Amino acid sequence: xxxxxxxxxxxxxxxxxxxxxxxxxxxxxxxxxxxxxxxxxxxxxxxxxxxxxxxxxxxxxxxxxxxxxxxxxxxxxxxxxxxxxxxxxxxxxxxxxxxxxxxxxxxxxxxxxxxxxxxxxxxxxxxxxxxxxxxxxxxxxxxxxxxxxxxxxxxxxxxxxxxxxxxxxxxxxxxxxxxxxxxxxxxxxxxxxxxxxxxxxxxxxxxxxxxxxxxxxxxxx
Numbered sequence: 001x002x003x004x005x006x007x008x009x010x011x012x013x014x015x016x017x018x019x020x021x022x023x024x025x026x027x028x029x030x031x032x033x034x035x036x037x038x039x040x041x042x043x044x045x046x047x048x049x050x051x052x053x054x055x056x057x058x059x060x061x062x063x064x065x066x067x068x069x070x071x072x073x074x075x076x077x078x079x080x081x082x083x084x085x086x087x088x089x090x091x092x093x094x095x096x097x098x099x100x101x102x103x104x105x106x107x108x109x110x111x112x113x114x115x116x117x118x119x120x121x122x123x124x125x126x127x128x129x130x131x132x133x134x135x136x137x138x139x140x141x142x143x144x145x146x147x148x149x150x151x152x153x154x155x156x157x158x159x160x161x162x163x164x165x166x167x168x169x170x171x172x173x174x175x176x177x178x179x180x181x182x183x184x185x186x187x188x189x190x191x192x193x194x195x196x197x198x199x200x201x202x203x204x205x206x207x208x209x210x211x212x213x214x215x216x217x218x219x220x221x
Contacts, residue, residue: 001058002026004028004057005017005029005030006056007053009210010209012052012054014211015054016066016069016070017205019070020073021201021204022079022162022199022202039052039053050064054066066104067096067100070162073159081160088149092151107133107170108129109126109128110171126176130175130181133171133181137181141187144192154194165196165215165216166215166216194217196216197217
């Protein structure tokens with residue numbers, strides 16, 4: 001399988017890179033000059049017409065959207081998540097898309113509040129995003145505590161753990177005070193992410209991108 005990940009370190013493409021490393025799939029990293037307008041070039045827009053990170057070139061053609069790429073990897077390899085015939089597939093899909101559509105979207109409102117609300121309303125947008133993130137992480141915490149899903153657990157690596165781990169990394173380090181999230185408020189999630197970040201694949205990516213030895217649970221600003 002020939003794969004090319006178009007990547008900017010510590011962006012959403014890092015989530016995909018973690019999965020590729022865990023799966024030990026041969027791939028090439030094509031760095032995107034985010035600050036220099038690399039997302040706006042015609043060449044990149046042919047891969048990702050939205051002009052965002054990530055994009056993955058695959059034998060099936062180029063792909064974009066983090067959740068779509070992760071699901072494709074799960075289905076192609078039979079690893080890091082329930083397959084199409086697994087009885088846990090429906091629940092896994094629900095939480096994968098919840099992470100993408102609800103948690104990730106709320107996080108972006110905290111990082112870029114001018115996008116949904118305009119420059120005059122950034123404080124209100126960031127506050128609303130913060131409240132949404134707290135509530136949505138609370139739902140994930142309850143899921144882990146009550147149901148112990150194999151596909152989001154300390155015992156098994158998975159694409160959902162990598163996805164949430166990177167989002168939590170940003171949420172605990174990037175927003176200005178008082179909007180940063182305290183991972184200690186979500187002990188079951190913290191335990192899962194601590195196990196996930198200890199994986200050799202995560203450690204390799206973290207070392208290469210300068211994310212620190214505990215990239216999910218002790219992110220530096």
